[in-house]
Amino acid sequence: MxxxxxxxxxxxxxxxxxxxxxxxxxxxxxxxxxxxxxxxxxxxVDFSGGSLVQLDFTRPTNGDQIRHALAPLGLGEITVQDFGKTGFEYLLRFEKVRRIKSLGADIDGALAKAYGPNVGKVVRVESVGAKxxxxxxxxxxxxxxxxxxxxxxxxxxxxxxxxxxxxxxxxxxxxxxxxxxxxxxxxxxxxxxxxxxxxxxxxxxxxxxxxxxxxxxxxxxxxxxxxxxxxxxxxxxxxxxxxxxxxxxxxxxxxxxxxxxxxxxxxxxxxxxxxxxxxxxxxxxxxxxxxxxxxxxxxxxxxxxxxxxx
CATH class of the missing domain: 1.20.1640.10 (Multidrug efflux transporter AcrB transmembrane domain)
Structure with missing residues (x-):
């Protein structure tokens, strides 16, 4: 049956x-x-344009600390969003970036300078132009x-x-x-x-x-x-x-x-x-x-x- x-x-x-x-x-x-x-x-970023960067940290941090660490790069207004594990993974979005090819390396260097080596790293970088x-x-x-x-x-x-x-x-x-x-x-x-x-x-x-x-x-x-x-x-x-x-x-x-x-x-x-x-x-x-x-x-x-x- x-x-x-x-x-x-x-x-x-x-x-x-x-x-x-x-x-x-x-x-x-x-x-x-x-x-x-x-x-x-x-x-x-596919539809709004600009750049998107995913960061991964080995110890907890927050948006203000990330903005302060990346301030020397002159990226303009940065939107920081929790992504995945709270306090350890973040998504960054900003509209205009000049040196797209070296963006990942520049951010890695700024994070190493602010947090120390191997604490924060760039997982992915996506950039789409306005047009x-x-x-x-x-x-x-x-x-x-x-x-x-x-x-x-x-x-x-x-x-x-x-x-x-x-x-x-x-x-x-x-x-x-x-x-x-x-x-x-x-x-x-x-x-x-x-x-x-x-x-x-x-x-x-x-x-x-x-x-x-x-x-x-x-x-x-x-x-x-x-x-x-x-x-x-x-x-x-x-x-x-x-x-x-x-x-x-x-x-x-x-x-x-x-x-x-x-x-x-x-x-x-x-x-x-x-x-x-x-x-x-x-x-x-x-x-x-x-x-x-x-x-x-x-x-x-x-x-x-x-x-x-x-």
């Missing part, structure tokens, strides 16, 4: 609760937009927009014989997922860099994957139950795929929780992005993509593929 997490005859009224969840999601998306334009993301960072930011926005549009077009084409509105629902669900992830990143103040952008694009792909599973079952059920309303067919399809949704999402989320807890500070922003994105992607496949289709097709009965082909 196989183990079943979800009973095969489960019948939760997902569609009936759509108005509440659509309203809740709308409020969250509006809050995300407000936070994005008022507070903004914590851009990494490059501006281009990267523009390309990042373009990548997210193009991925979202193409995903929507793909789903609309695949399910055109049932309803073209599936593509609209997929695009709106993807926009919802992106905004929720951005809201979480703004609130958490985790760094948004190229690895976080890659995680955001992965979220878009995962969200579409879950939406396709539900939409494909709706297409199958629509062909079998021609006399049922769209809402009934959709609710049945969501319930039929609920076990698969929970299993696939649950295993991925469990891995991401472990990665977030044990992956260290470098992997934390991307792991956090994936975790929030996978959760909201599963949610939007049920409560965002479906209601959009119902909105456009509320007065039209879903036609099976055989009827559309005829």
């Amino acid at each position: 196989s183990l079943q997490i979800i009973p095969p005859d489960i019948n939760i009224d997902f569609v009936g609760k759509r108005h509440f969840f659509v309203g809740l999601s709308t409020l969250v998306n509006l809050a995300a937009l407000i936070l994005l334009f008022t507070v903004g993301l914590n851009y990494g 490059v960072s501006k281009d990267l930011k523009r390309d990042a926005i373009g990548a997210v927009a193009i991925a979202t549009i193409f995903m929507g077009v793909f789903i609309a084409w695949q399910f055109r014989r049932v309803s073209w509105s599936f593509g609209t629902g997929a695009v709106i669900a993807l926009v919802h997922d992106v905004l929720v992830v951005i809201c979480a990143l703004v609130l958490s103040r985790l760094q948004f860099d190229l690895t976080t952008l890659a995680a955001l694009l992965t979220v878009i792909g995962y969200s579409v994957h879950d939406t396709i599973i539900v939409s494909d079952r709706i297409r199958e059920d629509a062909a079998k139950r021609r006399r049922e309303s769209l809402a009934s067919v959709m609710n049945r399809a969501i319930n039929e795929t609920l076990s698969r949704t929970i299993l696939t999402s649950g295993t991925a989320i469990a891995v991401l929780i472990a990665l977030l807890a044990l992956g260290g500070p470098i992997l934390r922003p991307s792991a956090f992005t994936l975790l929030v994105g996978f959760i909201t992607g599963t949610y939007s496949s049920i409560y965002i993509a479906g209601p959009v289709v119902l909105f456009w097709e509320s007065r039209v009965k879903v036609k099976p593929e055989s009827a559309r082909a005829a």
Whole structure:
């Protein structure tokens, strides 16, 4: 006898609760937009430009002591941030540096002079010019927009014989997922860099994957139950795929929780992005993509593929 997490005859009224969840999601998306334009993301050096240096110490220190040690180098205003083990690892950020190639060696020398030999060392140095960072930011926005549009077009084409509105629902669900992830990143103040952008694009792909599973079952059920309303067919399809949704999402989320807890500070922003994105992607496949289709097709009965082909 196989183990079943979800009973095969489960019948939760997902569609009936759509108005509440659509309203809740709308409020969250509006809050995300407000936070994005008022507070903004914590851009990494990839998008903000300047230099980033990671330091590692063998004994505890603090930001003021580090700034004092590096003052002779004339680096200007230095932002010091705890990174990893508190008091021992730090991230430094500054906007303008002249001698990029010798920056690591210069900092090592200043730390040795202030703290003594082998107490503080440079672990990594990253530098991005202002023009490059501006281009990267523009390309990042373009990548997210193009991925979202193409995903929507793909789903609309695949399910055109049932309803073209599936593509609209997929695009709106993807926009919802992106905004929720951005809201979480703004609130958490985790760094948004190229690895976080890659995680955001992965979220878009995962969200579409879950939406396709539900939409494909709706297409199958629509062909079998021609006399049922769209809402009934959709609710049945969501319930039929609920076990698969929970299993696939649950295993991925469990891995991401472990990665977030044990992956260290470098992997934390991307792991956090994936975790929030996978959760909201599963949610939007049920409560965002479906209601959009119902909105456009509320007065039209879903036609099976055989009827559309005829």
